[in-house]
Every structure is written in C-alpha cells, then in structure tokens.
Amino acid sequence: MTAPVGRAFASISFHTGRGLLFYALTDKAATHGVIDAVLATRDDVRALEAHDDEDDPSRDLRIAAPAREGFVVMRVFSELPSLYPQAEAQAEGLVCKPQPIPR
Numbered sequence: 001m002t003a004p005v006g007r008a009f010a011s012i013s014f015h016t017g018r019g020l021l022f023y024a025l026t027d028k029a030a031t032h033g034v035i036d037a038v039l040a041t042r043d044d045v046r047a048l049e050a051h052d053d054e055d056d057p058s059r060d061l062r063i064a065a066p067a068r069e070g071f072v073v074m075r076v077f078s079e080l081p082s083l084y085p086q087a088e089a090q091a092e093g094l095v096c097k098p099q100p101i102p103r
Contacts, residue, residue, distance in 0.1 A: 001035075001036070001037045001038075001039055001072060001094070001095065001096045002034055002035065002036050002037075002094075002095050003034065003035045003074055003090075003093060003094040003095070004033060004034055004035075004090055004093040005027040005030040005033055005034065005035060005090065006033075006086055006087075006090045007079075007083065007086060008076045008077055008078045008079070008083060008086060008087040008090055009026070009027060009076070009077045010026065010027040010035075010074060010075065010076045010077075010090060010091075011024060011025070011026045011027070011074070011075045012024065012025055012026075012035060012037075012072060012073070012074045012075075012094075013072070013073045013075075014039060014063060014065065014070065014072055015070050015071050015072070015073065016065075016066055016067050016069075016070045017067060017069045017070050017071070020066075022065065022066055022070075023063050023065075025037075025061075029061065031059075035061075036060070036061065037060070037061040037062070037063055038060045038061065038062045038063065038099070039063045039065055039072075039096075040062065040063070040064065040065065040101065041064065041065055041066075041067070041068060042064045042065075044101045045062050045064045047101050047102060047103060048060075048062060048101060048102070049062075051102045072094070072096055074091050074094045075091075076088070076090050076091040
C-alpha cells in the first residue's frame with residue numbers, strides 16, 4: 001500500500017472484512033512524502049523477515065493482518081475549502097496492490 005502525503009492531514013486505517021480496525025497510522029509515518037506499508041498475514045510477515053539481509057535490513061513498515069481479506073480507509077482533511085481539491089487528489093493517490101511474498 002502506498003499513499004502520497006501533502007499539506008492536508010491524512011490518516012489510514014486497516015480493517016478486517018467485517019470492519020474490525022486492527023491498525024492505523026497518520027501522515028507522520030511518511031518518508032519522502034509517501035506512506036509505504038506492506039500488509040500481510042503473520043505468516044507472510046515471518047516469511048519476509050526470514051529473507052531480510054542482516055547487513056542491509058529492510059525499512060518496510062510491515063503490518064500483520066489477522067486475515068487475508070479486508071479494506072483500507074484513507075481520510076484526508078483540508079484546512080480550508082480552497083485546499084479541498086488537493087486533499088481529494090491526495091486521497092485518490094492511495095494504491096493497494098498485491099506483491100509476491102518470498103518463500
């Protein structure tokens with residue numbers, strides 16, 4: 001999952017398929033203007049960790065999800081009505097796509 005950050009405050013929450021919130025973060029988690037997170041099951045997170053290079057550890061934000069299916073909600077708040085288009089564009093920049101997990 002990647003999401004751009006801008007002037008507007010942003011929060012992202014991760015939910016199970018039934019709507020149970022299991023993780024949340026704000027735009028303060030961004031690096032170089034982007035929030036970048038790997039969402040995977042606990043077993044998949046362990047598989048990723050097993051393939052990490054000890055000399056060059058991964059800097060991924062890894063979130064262990066309780067199930068394979070769920071949804072992500074991004075909220076963006078604009079300070080002024082004139083900034084609404086920028087906030088809307090920021091929210092539309094959220095991308096969730098599957099990535100292969102090494103085994």
